[in-house]
Each structure stands twice: as C-alpha cells, then as structure tokens.
Amino acid sequence: MIVKMTKIRIMGPKALLPPVTDLLHNLGMVHIESRPPDVQEIDEILLRRFSIEAPALHTKDSLETLLEQVKKVLLLLPAPTAESPSAAVGAPSDGTDRFFIEAGLKIESLVARVDQLVRKKKVCADELSVLERYGKILQALSPLISQVRESRDLDYLGIAIRMKEKEVIPLLEQAMVRITQNQYEIFYAPVDAEVLAALLVFPKESDAQVKSLLWEENIGELRLPSSIMNKPLGEAFKIILRKRQDLPRRILSVDRELSALSRRWYLSLVELRAWLENKISQILVSASFYETKMTFVIYGWAPTRDLGSLRQRLTERFGGRVVIDPVPVDEREQGRIPVCLKNPPWLRPFERFTKILPLPKYGTIDPTPYLAVFFPLFFGMIIGDIGYGALLIIASRIARRRFRDNPSVQDFASIFIAASVSSIVWGVLYGEFFGDLGGRLGLHPILMNRMESFLPNLFLALAFGVAHILLGIGLGIFTAVKHRRRREIIAKLSGLVLIAGSLVMTAGLVGFLPRPAVTAGLVLMIISISSMIIGGGASALMEIHNLVNILSYLRLMGIGVASAALAFAANKLGSLAGNVVLGILIGSILHALNLIFGIFSPTIQSLRLHYVEFFENFFQGGGLEYKPFKKTTLERSA
Amino acid sequence: MEIGLIAIGAGLAIGLTALATAMAQARIGAAAVGAILEKPESFGTAIILLVIPETIVIFGFTIAILILFTLK
Numbered sequence: 001m002i003v004k005m006t007k008i009r010i011m012g013p014k015a016l017l018p019p020v021t022d023l024l025h026n027l028g029m030v031h032i033e034s035r036p037p038d039v040q041e042i043d044e045i046l047l048r049r050f051s052i053e054a055p056a057l058h059t060k061d062s063l064e065t066l067l068e069q070v071k072k073v074l075l076l077l078p079a080p081t082a083e084s085p086s087a088a089v090g091a092p093s094d095g096t097d098r099f100f101i102e103a104g105l106k107i108e109s110l111v112a113r114v115d116q117l118v119r120k121k122k123v124c125a126d127e128l129s130v131l132e133r134y135g136k137i138l139q140a141l142s143p144l145i146s147q148v149r150e151s152r153d154l155d156y157l158g159i160a161i162r163m164k165e166k167e168v169i170p171l172l173e174q175a176m177v178r179i180t181q182n183q184y185e186i187f188y189a190p191v192d193a194e195v196l197a198a199l200l201v202f203p204k205e206s207d208a209q210v211k212s213l214l215w216e217e218n219i220g221e222l223r224l225p226s227s228i229m230n231k232p233l234g235e236a237f238k239i240i241l242r243k244r245q246d247l248p249r250r251i252l253s254v255d256r257e258l259s260a261l262s263r264r265w266y267l268s269l270v271e272l273r274a275w276l277e278n279k280i281s282q283i284l285v286s287a288s289f290y291e292t293k294m295t296f297v298i299y300g301w302a303p304t305r306d307l308g309s310l311r312q313r314l315t316e317r318f319g320g321r322v323v324i325d326p327v328p329v330d331e332r333e334q335g336r337i338p339v340c341l342k343n344p345p346w347l348r349p350f351e352r353f354t355k356i357l358p359l360p361k362y363g364t365i366d367p368t369p370y371l372a373v374f375f376p377l378f379f380g381m382i383i384g385d386i387g388y389g390a391l392l393i394i395a396s397r398i399a400r401r402r403f404r405d406n407p408s409v410q411d412f413a414s415i416f417i418a419a420s421v422s423s424i425v426w427g428v429l430y431g432e433f434f435g436d437l438g439g440r441l442g443l444h445p446i447l448m449n450r451m452e453s454f455l456p457n458l459f460l461a462l463a464f465g466v467a468h469i470l471l472g473i474g475l476g477i478f479t480a481v482k483h484r485r486r487r488e489i490i491a492k493l494s495g496l497v498l499i500a501g502s503l504v505m506t507a508g509l510v511g512f513l514p515r516p517a518v519t520a521g522l523v524l525m526i527i528s529i530s531s532m533i534i535g536g537g538a539s540a541l542m543e544i545h546n547l548v549n550i551l552s553y554l555r556l557m558g559i560g561v562a563s564a565a566l567a568f569a570a571n572k573l574g575s576l577a578g579n580v581v582l583g584i585l586i587g588s589i590l591h592a593l594n595l596i597f598g599i600f601s602p603t604i605q606s607l608r609l610h611y612v613e614f615f616e617n618f619f620q621g622g623g624l625e626y627k628p629f630k631k632t633t634l635e636r637s638a
Numbered sequence: 639m640e641i642g643l644i645a646i647g648a649g650l651a652i653g654l655t656a657l658a659t660a661m662a663q664a665r666i667g668a669a670a671v672g673a674i675l676e677k678p679e680s681f682g683t684a685i686i687l688l689v690i691p692e693t694i695v696i697f698g699f700t701i702a703i704l705i706l707f708t709l710k
Contacts, residue, residue: 458700604685
C-alpha cells in the first residue's frame with residue numbers, strides 16, 4: 001500500500017537550526033520539500049530562501065575535496081576479504097568529529113602512497129603483458145642466440161613468420177643473398193603450429209636494406225620494448241627473460257602492500273566517507289530551507305503515522321521553541337506528494353516488480369499485493385510441473401543461503417519459492433512430474449492433461465484473463481470514484497458491461513447459453529459502446545482494447561503447453577537412447593534446458609500480463625519517490 | 639487431402655505470426671538495448687515494449703489450435 005503522507009512545516013528560532021537539522025537527519029523521517037508552491041507566492045521580504053553563509057560554503061568545499069580523495073582511495077584499494085579482514089575502525093563512540101578530522105589530515109599521504117603503488121603495479125603489468133606477447137617467440141629464439149657469437153660488426157633481427165605464409169622464406173633468403181653478398185645467417189625455430197620464429201644475422205651496413213626488405217615483404221619484425229630497444233639483441237633477450245621472472249614478483253609485492261594498507265584503512269575510510277557525506281548533506285539541505293528575519297522554516301512531507309513521534313522528539317529536545325504543524329495540501333502539489341510503499345514482510349519482495357516501472361502516483365493503488373497473488377499463480381500455471389517446482393525451490397533456497405547479505409537475491413529467491421510452490425500445485429492438477437514421467441510412475445491428472453485437453457486449457461486461460469481484467473477494471477473504477485472523475489467512471493463501467501456482453505454472446509454462440517443470449521450479448525455490447533462515447537468521450541473507446549487484452553492471456557496456455565511438450569520430448573528422447581545411463585543423461589540435459597527456459601519465459605510473460613494488460617486499467621505511474629533526509633549508514637555507504 | 643489442408647492452415651497461422659513477431663521484436667530489441675545503455679532505468683519500459691508483439695504469435699497459436707480442433 002501507499003503510505004499516507006502529511007505536508008508539514010517546522011518553525012523555530014534561527015539559532016536552533018543546526019541542532020534541528022541534526023535531529024531531523026538522525027530521525028530520517030522528513031522528505032524535505034524545496035519548492036512548496038504556496039511559498040513561492042509569499043513576498044520574499046517576509047519569507048526568503050535560506051542563504052548558506054560563506055564559512056559553511058567553504059567547509060562544504062573542503063569536505064567535498066576530502067570526500068573525492070576518500071572515494072579515490074576506496075576505488076584503488078582492494079576491498080578487504082574474509083581471509084584478510086580490515087582492522088577495527090577505532091572510531092570514538094561519543095560521536096566526536098575529531099577522529100574523522102584527524103583521519104582526513106592523514107588522507108593526503110595515503111592517497112599519494114596508494115596512487116604510487118597502483119601506478120607501479122600498472123607499469124609492471126603493462127610491461128609484463130608486452131613481454132608475454134613475445135614469450136613464445138623468445139623461448140624459441142633463446143637457444144639460437146646462444147649459438148650466435150656476438151660481434152660489433154654484425155646486427156641481429158628477430159622475425160616472426162606465419163606458417164601459412166612460409167612460401168615467403170625462399171624469397172627472403174634470395175633477397176638476403178643479394179643484399180649482403182651472401183654474408184648472412186638465418187636460424188629457424190618453430191614457435192607453435194602457426195608461427196615460425198627466425199633470427200637473422202647480417203653485417204651492420206646492410207641494416208637499412210634488410211629492414212626495408214622486411215617492410216616490403218610484410219614480415220613482422222620483432223620490436224622490443226622501448227626500455228631495451230637500443231641494447232644488442234642477445235643482451236636484450238637476456239634482460240627480457242630476467243624481467244619475465246622478476247615482474248610477477250614485483251606485482252605480488254605491490255599487491256601485498258596494497259592489501260596491508262586495505263586492512264589498516266579500508267573500513268576507517270568507509271566510515272569517513274559516510275561521515276563526510278552526512279556533513280555535506282547537512283550543509284546542502286539548508287539550501288531548501290526558508291527564513292524570516294528571526295526564524296527558520298522547513299517544509300517537507302512525513303508519513304502521517306510518524307507525525308506524532310516526530311512532534312514528540314522535537315518537543316522533548318527543544319521544548320516549545322520549535323513547532324511542527326500539518327499544512328493543507330495545495331491542488332497543484334498533488335503530483336509532488338512523495339510515494340512510500342509499505343507492505344507486510346511477505347509481500348515486500350514483490351515490490352521489486354512494482355519498482356521496475358515508475359512508482360504509482362500518490363493517491364492511486366499500489367499493485368504489489370495483486371502481483372504477489374497473480375504472479376505466482378500465472379508462473380505456476382505455465383510451468384505446472386511438480387519436479388520443476390521442487391528443483392526451483394531447492395535452487396532458490398540455496399541462493400538464499402549462499403547470498404545472505406544480498407537483499408536482491410533474498411527477495412527474488414522468496415518470489416521464486418512462492419512461484420515454485422504454485423508450480424507444484426499446478427503440477428498436481430496437471431499430473432506432471434518432469435513431463436509424463438509422473439504418469440509412468442502412476443501419477444494421474446486431477447484437472448486435465450495439458451497435452452490432450454487443448455480446448456479446456458484454452459478456456460481456463462481465458463477465464464483467468466477475464467477475472468484478472470475485471471479486477472483491473474474494478475480497481476480503476478475505485479480510483480476514479482476516489483478522485484471523482486465522472487467520465488472515467490462511466491468509461492470503465494461501460495467497459496465492464498462490454499466484457500459481460502461479449503461473454504454472454506460467446507456463451508450463446510458456443511451453446512453454453514440458449515440462442516437468444518447472442519442477441520442479448522450484442523445489445524449489451526452496443527449499449528456499452530454508446531455509453532462509452534456519450535459519457536466518457538471518444539478516448540473512452542480505448543476500453544474496447546480490454547477484449548483484445550483478454551485474448552492475450554491465452555499465452556498462459558500456449559507457453560504452458562510448449563513447456564510441457566519440451567518435458568515430454570526430453571523423456572521420449574531419453575527413452576530412445578537404448579542405454580539407461582545415456583538415456584538418463586540425455587533426459588537430464590534436456591530437462592535442465594527446459595527448466596532454464598522455464599524460469600525466464602514464465603517470469604517475463606507473467607510480468608507482461610500484469611504490466612500491459614492488468615495495469616492498463618488502473619495503474620498511474622510517475623510518483624515521486626519518498627526520500628527522507630537521513631544519515632548515510634555504513635551499510636548504505638558500502 | 640482435407641487433413642493436409644487443415645495442417646497447412648494451422649502451420650501458416652503459427653508460422654507467419656511467429657515471423658511477424660520476430661521481425662517486430664528484432665527492431666524493438668535493438669532500439670531497447672540502445673535506450674537501456676543511455677538510460678538504464680528504462681529497463682522496465684523496454685521489457686514491456688519488447689514483449690508486446692508476442693501477442694501476435696499467441697493469436698496465431700490460438701487460431702492454429704482452433705483450426706486443428708474445430709475443423710477435424
């Protein structure tokens with residue numbers, strides 16, 4: 001449900017603004033309103049926007065600079081792990097700011113050290129990655145280098161030739177004979193199946209011509225890293241081999257130092273970040289306050305049920321010097337009332353689905369409870385298999401246990417447990433356990449066999465569609481009545497009659513009702529369309545769309561049958577294997593694939609039926625999220 | 639002969655609508671990915687838009703079922 005909100009005004013002497021701000025920050029109940037329309041019209045001489053004084057602005061700038069540095073270090077430092085936890089923070093329990101100020105003073109040297117270490121690691125990692133690229137070629141060439149006697153008059157060049165281009169080798173040798181008057185040596189060493197490494201040794205005076213030849217023939221010359229480019233090839237290769245052993249050790253040493261710094265500082269910095277964010281938000285929020293010559297005025301929204309405790313806390317702390325009053329809500333402010341969803345714990349996970357769309361507007365209906373009922377129902381109806389449902393429950397419970405600290409996983413696991421229970425119930429009704437395996441073990445359908453009773457299944461899906469759409473229209477009528485929107489009420493009522501008329505007519509056509517029902521249904525439909533146009537205007541004709549929307553629920557049957565057919569196919573193919581172990585393996589793989597589809601497709605389809613067909617009748621999105629002015633806690637900050 | 643025609647009719651009903659859905663979803667999907675990259679909060683709206691054309695193939699499927707089970 002959407003929590004009822006009250007617009008409030010808090011007033012007091014200006015001297016009390018800092019402690020009042022601090023108390024509101026601690027309580028975390030008030031959504032500060034920065035532009036109440038009634039205030040805009042008041043003469044600015046009497047009531048003007050609070051101006052932040054220069055020293056506070058200066059403090060804010062300093063804190064923001066510090067916060068940037070803290071964020072930077074947190075980004076660069078490795079997060080502490082269970083094996084290497086961060087040390088106790090040591091923050092004073094009395095809440096004094098001194099600890100954080102002192103920590104702030106140390107941050108500059110910490111930033112510099114961490115930055116230096118990260119840069120050092122990056123240089124080492126980059127160099128290592130360059131050397132790794134030459135790794136195989138170097139390995140192949142290193143025995144050749146030892147064979148070559150180094151001389152001041154000779155030059156060396158390493159080249160890499162692709163095996164598929166090795167027809168270039170005779171051409172290269174012919175050209176080398178021509179360029180060096182046969183004063184050259186070439187050594188080959190295969191690197192792998194694709195590359196052949198070669199070492200060219202030739203007189204120094206032919207250097208330019210040889211390089212030009214390689215360039216013309218498009219042969220890759222082994223270019224050494226800049227740090228050793230000018231060294232003789234033999235010496236360079238030795239340096240490279242030594243570095244390839246040395247660099248990982250240097251990277252490890254940097255990692256160790258970063259981990260040590262993380263253990264010492266990480267959690268302290270997380271606390272410091274939360275403290276800085278809170279300090280900055282306290283300064284910034286005052287820009288949304290108002291002031292007269294002697295008093296401050298704060299406008300905001302608070303949940304109506306919290307108003308009493310808010311008043312009590314202000315009175316306890318400030319006596320009668322600070323007052324809080326409810327303020328009438330201006331008509332223009334309807335769209336600015338913040339929306340806070342509050343549901344019982346068992347419904348709360350389904351708020352995840354509600355929040356995929358923009359929040360519902362204040363004063364409309366929170367669809368969460370309806371999602372909590374119909375999502376598992378539709379999901380179960382599509383999967384409809386005891387075995388798949390049981391596996392999904394096990395998977396969801398494992399996910400819940402393994403990701404205890406992840407609220408998203410906890411919520412989605414709860415949703416899928418509910419959906420899986422529904423799948424098991426529908427599985428019992430359809431008599432399916434991993435497809436027709438249940439039937440082979442003596443399980444019989446209670447409601448219908450999905451693979452045989454296509455038409456009854458089709459009518460069942462349509463019946464759920466009619467019920468769901470009618471509920472949606474009913475909720476739409478409720479909202480329209482609440483807001484006294486006469487045209488909408490007429491349109492939606494006409495929509496109800498239209499569906500009733502079409503149902504009566506269809507029942508007459510297929511023989512469920514006597515033949516005159518066709519005429520009666522047709523008359524009802526004509527009346528409803530006429531009343532739609534007369535009472536609701538031309539736009540009310542959109543309600544006719546609900547007839548098409550009902551047909552959309554046929555996907556419950558269609559995708560359900562497809563899922564069942566895949567399960568049956570898995571068993572059939574498994575039984576054709578002719579070998580028990582192979583059969584079980586084939587069946588298991590196909591069932592696993594079907595289960596993966598079975599999670600994704602029914603989720604999307606069930607949600608779609610809600611978002612497109614059901615919500616269309618009553619849901620009004622665009623609500624403003626309730627964001628109370630409250631302190632950043634370590635959990636939220638982390 | 640008649641059974642064959644019925645089967646072809648049912649096949650066309652599901653096949654052509656599946657093609658139409660695929661064509662529509664391909665375009666919407668490509669646009670949706672672009673939109674989500676620019677504005678990650680549009681994921682919910684993108685998913686809704688993406689699955690809207692599926693109604694076409696569901697109708698095709700229904701027609702195919704009706705052809706198969708009412709014209710026999």
